[in-house]
Amino acid sequence: MALMTASHDSSGAAPGPRPFLNRGLAGFGTTIFAEMSALAARTGSINLGQGFPDADGPAEVAEAAVRAIRDGRGNQYPPGPGVPELRTAIAAHQQRFYGLTYDPDTEVLVTAGATEAIAASLLALLEPGDEVIALEPYYDSYAACIAMAGATRVPVTLRPHEGAFHLDLDELRAAVTPRTRLLLLNTPHNPTGTVLAPAELAAIAELAVERDLLVITDEVYEHLVFEGAHTPLAGLPGMRERTVTISSSGKTFSFTGWKVGWITAPPSLVTAVRTAKQFLTYVSSGPFQYAIAEALALPDAYYTGFREELRAKRDILSDGLRAAGFEVFRPRGTYFITTDITPLGEKDGLDFCRSLPERCGVVAIPNAVFYDDRAAGRSLVRFAFCKQTAVLEEAADRLGRLAR
Numbered sequence: 503m504a505l506m507t508a509s510h511d512s513s514g515a516a517p518g519p520r521p522f523l524n525r526g527l528a529g530f531g532t533t534i535f536a537e538m539s540a541l542a543a544r545t546g547s548i549n550l551g552q553g554f555p556d557a558d559g560p561a562e563v564a565e566a567a568v569r570a571i572r573d574g575r576g577n578q579y580p581p582g583p584g585v586p587e588l589r590t591a592i593a594a595h596q597q598r599f600y601g602l603t604y605d606p607d608t609e610v611l612v613t614a615g616a617t618e619a620i621a622a623s624l625l626a627l628l629e630p631g632d633e634v635i636a637l638e639p640y641y642d643s644y645a646a647c648i649a650m651a652g653a654t655r656v657p658v659t660l661r662p663h664e665g666a667f668h669l670d671l672d673e674l675r676a677a678v679t680p681r682t683r684l685l686l687l688n689t690p691h692n693p694t695g696t697v698l699a700p701a702e703l704a705a706i707a708e709l710a711v712e713r714d715l716l717v718i719t720d721e722v723y724e725h726l727v728f729e730g731a732h733t734p735l736a737g738l739p740g741m742r743e744r745t746v747t748i749s750s751s752g753k754t755f756s757f758t759g760w761k762v763g764w765i766t767a768p769p770s771l772v773t774a775v776r777t778a779k780q781f782l783t784y785v786s787s788g789p790f791q792y793a794i795a796e797a798l799a800l801p802d803a804y805y806t807g808f809r810e811e812l813r814a815k816r817d818i819l820s821d822g823l824r825a826a827g828f829e830v831f832r833p834r835g836t837y838f839i840t841t842d843i844t845p846l847g848e849k850d851g852l853d854f855c856r857s858l859p860e861r862c863g864v865v866a867i868p869n870a871v872f873y874d875d876r877a878a879g880r881s882l883v884r885f886a887f888c889k890q891t892a893v894l895e896e897a898a899d900r901l902g903r904l905a906r
Contacts, residue, residue, distance in 0.1 A: 526649040533642055534871045538855065545859040548897045550819075550885040551867045553692070553837060557890055559756035560797065560804065567760075567793035576788025582780055584612025584764070584791060591795040592764050599724075600734050602742075608769040611776050614786040615761035616722045616750040621647045622779035623718050623746050623765065624686075628653040632683035637669065639872030639879055641692055641720070653683070657874045660694055666831055667694040667840070671705045678709065684716045685709075687735065690723040693869055693884040694840050695833020700733050711740040716771075718746045722763075725754045725805050727835040728813045736766070743768050746775065751794040753837070754808070756888075760790040812837055812887070815894055819887040822898020827905045828883075837888040840869060844881045846904060851883045862900040 521528070535552045542549035558564060570576055576585065583589060589606035596602040604610055613619040620643060628634065630652030636644050638657035648655045658674045660667040685706065689698040698706075710717050717735060724732045736745040750763035765775055816832075820839055824830045829842035848854045851868035859865055869882035887894060 526652065527646065530646050530649075534867055535642075538865050538867055541856070541859055542865040545863070545865075547859040547863045547865045548889075548893060548900065549865045550887070550889065550897055551855075551865040553753075553886045553888060554758045555756040555888045556893060557756065560800065563755055563757065563793050563797040563800075566796045567789050570789035570792040575792050576790070578788070580785050580788045580791060582785055583607075583776065584610070585788075585795070587795040588612055588762075588764075588791040588798075591798040592766065595798045596734075596766055600737055602734065602737055602766070604766045605769075609766055609772055611765045611767075611772050611779065612787075612791060613763040613765065613779060614783045615752060616720060616748050616763040617643050618761075618779065618782055618786075619748040619750070619763045619765050619775075620644065620718070620720060621650070622775050622782055623748070624648055624651045624653070624684075626774040626778035627716055627718075627746075627771075628683060631681065633679060633681040634684045634686055635674065635677050635682060636686040637688060637691065638874060639693055639869055639882075640686075641688060642872060644686060645874075648686075654681075655874070656682070659873075659875060659878055660691065660696055661878075662831060662842075666834070667691075667696045669696070669698065669702055671702065674706070675709055678713050678715070682713065682715060684718060686718050686720070688720040689735075690721075690727055690732065690833075690835025692723065692836050693838050693867070693872055694831065695836050695838055697727055697730060697732070697834040699730070703733055703735055703738060707735060707738040707741050710744060714744075716744050716746070717741065719748065721747060721749045722753050723836040724749055726809060726812055726837060728809065728816065729834045732835070746771050751797060754805075755794070755797045757790070757794075760787055760794070762787045762790050762794045815887045815889070815891060818891065818894045819885060819898060822894070822901055823885065825898070825905065826901040826903075828901075837886055839885045839887060841883050841885065842881050843883055849881055851879070851881055855883060862903040864897050864900050 538551040589610040592610050593604045593606040624647040628651040632653040633656050634648050635656045638659045658677050719735045736742050736747050746767040752758035827846045831840045855866050855868045867884045869879040870876045873879040
């Protein structure tokens with residue numbers, strides 16, 4: 503039986519029960535990922551829904567974690583900002599790949615994955631009533647964290663055109679109001695696979711400087727760009743001092759369970775985010791931090807090989823989906839493919855995903871859950887291709903039953 507607390511009006515009367523969950527989080531409930539992963543387990547389906555690899559990352563990185571545990575490094579609470587070795591490695595990574603210089607002592611903060619980095623950043627930097635512009639569709643934790651901060655999300659929708667999703671810069675500019683405090687960007691973008699072009703990033707930077715906005719950039723797929731290259735917004739004129747850059751090890755090194763993320767930002771922003779972060783997890787992932795410090799120093803061949811491997815997997819699943827009758831939006835980055843089910847005679851992505859395991863033994867995610875405007879994403883479905891090649895080939899064969 504569900505317990506409810508009494509709700510009282512000003513007269514002291516108790517008009518009825520009050521739910522435990524606060525109003526800011528009402529309507530969020532269980533994530534779609536939990537529902538679909540449970541469906542995959544129950545039906546024995548191939549899970550192309552939740553974005554986690556089905557094979558571990560480099561053996562030498564796993565061995566580094568084992569070595570840290572055996573040597574007693576990180577088995578107790580690590581330093582609040584993160585172990586010095588990892589903070590130094592993160593700063594070196596930013597310099598190595600992007601020419602960005604950060605002080606590991608004052609401009610780097612280690613977090614419990616990118617999800618905590620997002621939560622801590624939004625909780626630290628927003629006041630109730632502030633507006634946050636986010637690109638829609640968006641990773642589901644964005645909406646929850648904005649709500650927990652008491653702020654209001656303002657979506658700017660990426661719209662499909664000629665096989666890809668695009669940002670309307672005029673729509674973005676029009677969304678900024680006197681209450682706008684912050685832009686929350688994700689590039690490479692989950693779930694659409696869009697990678698914002700240098701010209702788009704330059705326009706965003708110009709707008710942020712003009713309107714004196716803070717920017718949080720979620721760049722966890724920075725090393726999974728298949729066409730072109732990743733450009734950090736913080737490297738553009740006027741942006742370093744106003745940008746919190748977020749990334750993590752999970753997507754780059756295929757150790758998603760370790761939950762090692764980070765932010766890089768100017769000292770004042772790092773201090774603000776750390777103030778909120780210390781009351782969330784305080785610290786986490788002790789031995790794994792030492793292992794990720796070593797992972798970040800892997801040679802260029804690792805990063806290139808990993809990207810090429812994922813590119814090939816993208817193409818296997820893209821071809822299979824297209825052959826099965828889906829309209830496929832070929833992603834330029836991440837490890838997700840967005841499709842439209844309309845050519846299959848379907849209209850509702852949620853109903854489609856709930857029935858797909860019984861129809862062909864594959865699980866996917868309905869994109870509508872990533873939208874405020876549910877109608878805009880109603881017929882869109884996302885598949886993850888961060889799986890072993892044989893698994894993707896089997897999934898493509900099963901999906902072919904839809905066409906047959």
